[in-house]
Every structure is written in C-alpha cells, then in structure tokens.
Amino acid sequence: MSKKEKGLKILALQITNARKIKFAEITPEGDIVTLVGKNEAGKSTIMQAIKYALTGEKEPDFVTHGEDAASIKLKIGDGEAAYEINQRVKADGTVTLVVKNQDGFKPTSPRKFINDLVEGGLACDPLAFTTMTKKDRRKTLVQLLGIGDELNRLDAKEKEVFDERTFAKRELKKQEAFTEGLEKELEEAGIENPQSIDVTALNEDLQVFFERDKEVQKTRSNIKNLEFRRDGLCDKRDATLTEINKLQEQVRLNGIEIEELTDEITTIDCAELKRAATDNSTLIETTKADIANATKTNTEYAKYKSWMEAGAEFQKLTVAAEELTEIIESLRDDKTTLLTNAPMPLKGLALSLEGDDIIYNDTAFDGLSDGAKLLVSFNMAVAMTGAVRVVLIKDASRLDTDNRKLIEELAIEKDVQLWVEYPDTGDNQKGIIIEEGEVKYV
Numbered sequence: 001m002s003k004k005e006k007g008l009k010i011l012a013l014q015i016t017n018a019r020k021i022k023f024a025e026i027t028p029e030g031d032i033v034t035l036v037g038k039n040e041a042g043k044s045t046i047m048q049a050i051k052y053a054l055t056g057e058k059e060p061d062f063v064t065h066g067e068d069a070a071s072i073k074l075k076i077g078d079g080e081a082a083y084e085i086n087q088r089v090k091a092d093g094t095v096t097l098v099v100k101n102q103d104g105f106k107p108t109s110p111r112k113f114i115n116d117l118v119e120g121g122l123a124c125d126p127l128a129f130t131t132m133t134k135k136d137r138r139k140t141l142v143q144l145l146g147i148g149d150e151l152n153r154l155d156a157k158e159k160e161v162f163d164e165r166t167f168a169k170r171e172l173k174k175q176e177a178f179t180e181g182l183e184k185e186l187e188e189a190g191i192e193n194p195q196s197i198d199v200t201a202l203n204e205d206l207q208v209f210f211e212r213d214k215e216v217q218k219t220r221s222n223i224k225n226l227e228f229r230r231d232g233l234c235d236k237r238d239a240t241l242t243e244i245n246k247l248q249e250q251v252r253l254n255g256i257e258i259e260e261l262t263d264e265i266t267t268i269d270c271a272e273l274k275r276a277a278t279d280n281s282t283l284i285e286t287t288k289a290d291i292a293n294a295t296k297t298n299t300e301y302a303k304y305k306s307w308m309e310a311g312a313e314f315q316k317l318t319v320a321a322e323e324l325t326e327i328i329e330s331l332r333d334d335k336t337t338l339l340t341n342a343p344m345p346l347k348g349l350a351l352s353l354e355g356d357d358i359i360y361n362d363t364a365f366d367g368l369s370d371g372a373k374l375l376v377s378f379n380m381a382v383a384m385t386g387a388v389r390v391v392l393i394k395d396a397s398r399l400d401t402d403n404r405k406l407i408e409e410l411a412i413e414k415d416v417q418l419w420v421e422y423p424d425t426g427d428n429q430k431g432i433i434i435e436e437g438e439v440k441y442v
Helices: 043-055 110-118 126-130 134-145 148-189 199-241 248-267 270-341 370-383 401-414
Strands: 009-018 021-026 032-037 069-077 082-090 095-101 349-351 358-360 390-393 417-423 432-435 438-441
Touching (some): 009 043, 009 417, 032 043, 032 401, 043 069, 043 082, 043 390, 082 110, 095 110, 126 370, 126 390, 134 349, 134 358, 134 370, 148 270, 199 248, 358 370, 370 390, 370 401
Parallel strands (some): 032 417, 032 432
Antiparallel strands (some): 009 069, 069 082, 349 358, 432 438
C-alpha cells in the first residue's frame, strides 16, 4: 500500500501559549479523537492549531496575550514514514516553520513540502458543509471533482448563446409584426402581386412631347409675326397707292414682296399645325396620367416588395433562432455528460442538471434526513483529503447519539482520523477533557 493510500495521521500534538492554552499535549489513541469541554475552554484552539500547522492559514490573535510567541509541534505518520512539524508564531504574526522526517531530513521549503502532503488544504468540516448554501455546496463538490473550469466554460457559452437567442427572438417578433402590418395594408388596398412600371421611360417620352410642343408654339408665334408684317405692308401699300405716280416702282416692288410673303404663309398647313398641336396636347395629358398611375402602381409595388423582403427576413431570423436553440441544447447535452460522468465520492450522489442542488439517491440535499446529509458530507470531506487523512469537525453539539455513532463508523470505514469537539454536558462524556486551556485527563 502506498503512503497516500495508507494515509498520514496525527501521532502527537503539543501546543504552547496559543490563546487560552498555556500548554497542551495530546497523543491520540486510535482514529477517533474526541475533545470535550465547555465553551471557551480551548477546544477550538486545538482544532485551529492543527489546521494552522498543516495548511499555513493564519489565525488572528493566535498568541496568548502577554506572551512573545506560540508554538505548535505536530507529528504525523502512517507507520512507515513520520514527519515532525514545528511551527513558531510570534505575537506580530511572524511564522517560523521547520519540518523533518524520521531520518532527520529537512526540506528546504517546508511549507511547500507540507502543502504537497495535504494537497492544498484539509478536508472540509462535514457539519459546515451541511449548513452551506446550495450554491456553495455545489461549488465545493464541483471543485472536488475538478470540473469547475469546463463547467464554467459551458455555462458561460450557454449564457452567451442564450442572450444571443433572446435578442434574435426579440428581432424575430418585431419582424413578424412588421410583416403582418404590411400584409394587412396590401389586403386593405386590394393589392395582389403588382408589377413595377418604368417611370423613367415615360418621363423621357413626356420630355419629347414637351419639346415637340415648344416647336408648335414657336411656329404659331412665327405665323403671328408674319401676319403682323403682312398686315403692315398692306397698310403701307394702301398709303402708297395715293402716290402711285411717284412711287410706281416702289408699289411694284412691294407687290412682289407681298406675293412672296403670301406664298410663304400659304406653304404652311395651318390645319395640319392645329391638328399636330391638338395631338401633342393629348399625348402630354395622357403621359402625365400614365406617370401618375405608374407612381401609384410603383408605390404599391414597393410596399409589396417590402412585404416579400420582410417575410424573407422573418424566415432568416427564424432559422437563426432555431440554430441558436440547437447550440444551447448541444451545450446542455455536454454539461449533462460532464456532470453525469463525474467521479462522485459517493454512489448515488449527483449534481442537479438544473439549479444548484446536490442530489443523493434522487433527493435534493436539503430534503435529506440528517443522517443522509451527514453521510454525504462526510464522504465529501474524506474525498478532499490528501496524503494527510485527517477530518476536523468543530462544534458537533447538534449531532444526536445516532449521528455521532455514524460519523465514527464512517471514519473507521474510510480509514481517516477524526477529530471532533463536543461541549461538556456534565454527564461523564468520554474523550479528551479540556478545562481552562489545559488537558485535564484522557
């Protein structure tokens, strides 16, 4: 059997000038060490001294008032190997530590040497475990199982994806309302699958018609100018006739010019011009109506297109939300596998897949009997021990006779040394009696 399998236990303990204890020496006989005494007798100081020496966790105001230093001498062994731990604590908190084995070997780093034996700390107090919050109990078990980092990673990833899915569902709901609103507007307007009209082409046609209309107006203006000039010449001709003798030649020339202008006017087809103007005006009005209709149609088409795009976006968001749900389920499956396959310290013990409960035989920890709670807690404590197989239980006053017997049987079964303190009830209790900081008898 290896050293760790067999386990190191406390073979001897000596405490000097620690709080109320001036001097106490204890040599355990067997694996059940019971400390009995009234309140403030010094029982807890003994337990704290053991923890101080083995873990290095400082205890405030540890030195007896008025003394320079306290000392803790602890011998641990397993029948094959033995180690002496000598720790001196000054009043200012300075600690001197010396460790040596049975051959006199002294490690250069005594605290690290002890920490390696204890593996970072002593077992938790089983009774303290029973009074922890659900969250702290779960945290303790998770740390014991060594799955904290992976569980935290899965929890963090699940929260990240869950938050992302919550946002996606919120957007999905908004998109659904938007899509339904557009659909209702289309139904009320009687719009069904409208087609878009190219207004640009209609505007180009309208521009051509406007240019053509400009030419017609220009021609009309030209005719008026010509008619004005002709009428002027006619008046001038009439005036000239009175002077026909003097101006015969001028009359002849003016006549020629009048004929030329008349011919030019005649060449213009006024009826055709009027008809062209009328046709062009009709085209302009028709095109304007087409543009107005196209604008209405295109507005309907834009709304229809928005509805189609909103529906597509709704479908896209639905798929994204479903994918996130699948990821969450996969993460929860991974967490279930992690928790289910974790090597529990007690058969029937499990971590709840939802919430912070610890489950034993399908019952939540808080719903267990006192005996079952103690069974779970003690097995937890044992599983947390390293090479030093020591379990400390402070203030076991609330344990009844049956549960006291249970923890002693569990200690023997699990091969651990149990140190437990009880208050003095005055009924001749068996154990190491502590009175006013001294060990009276064993």
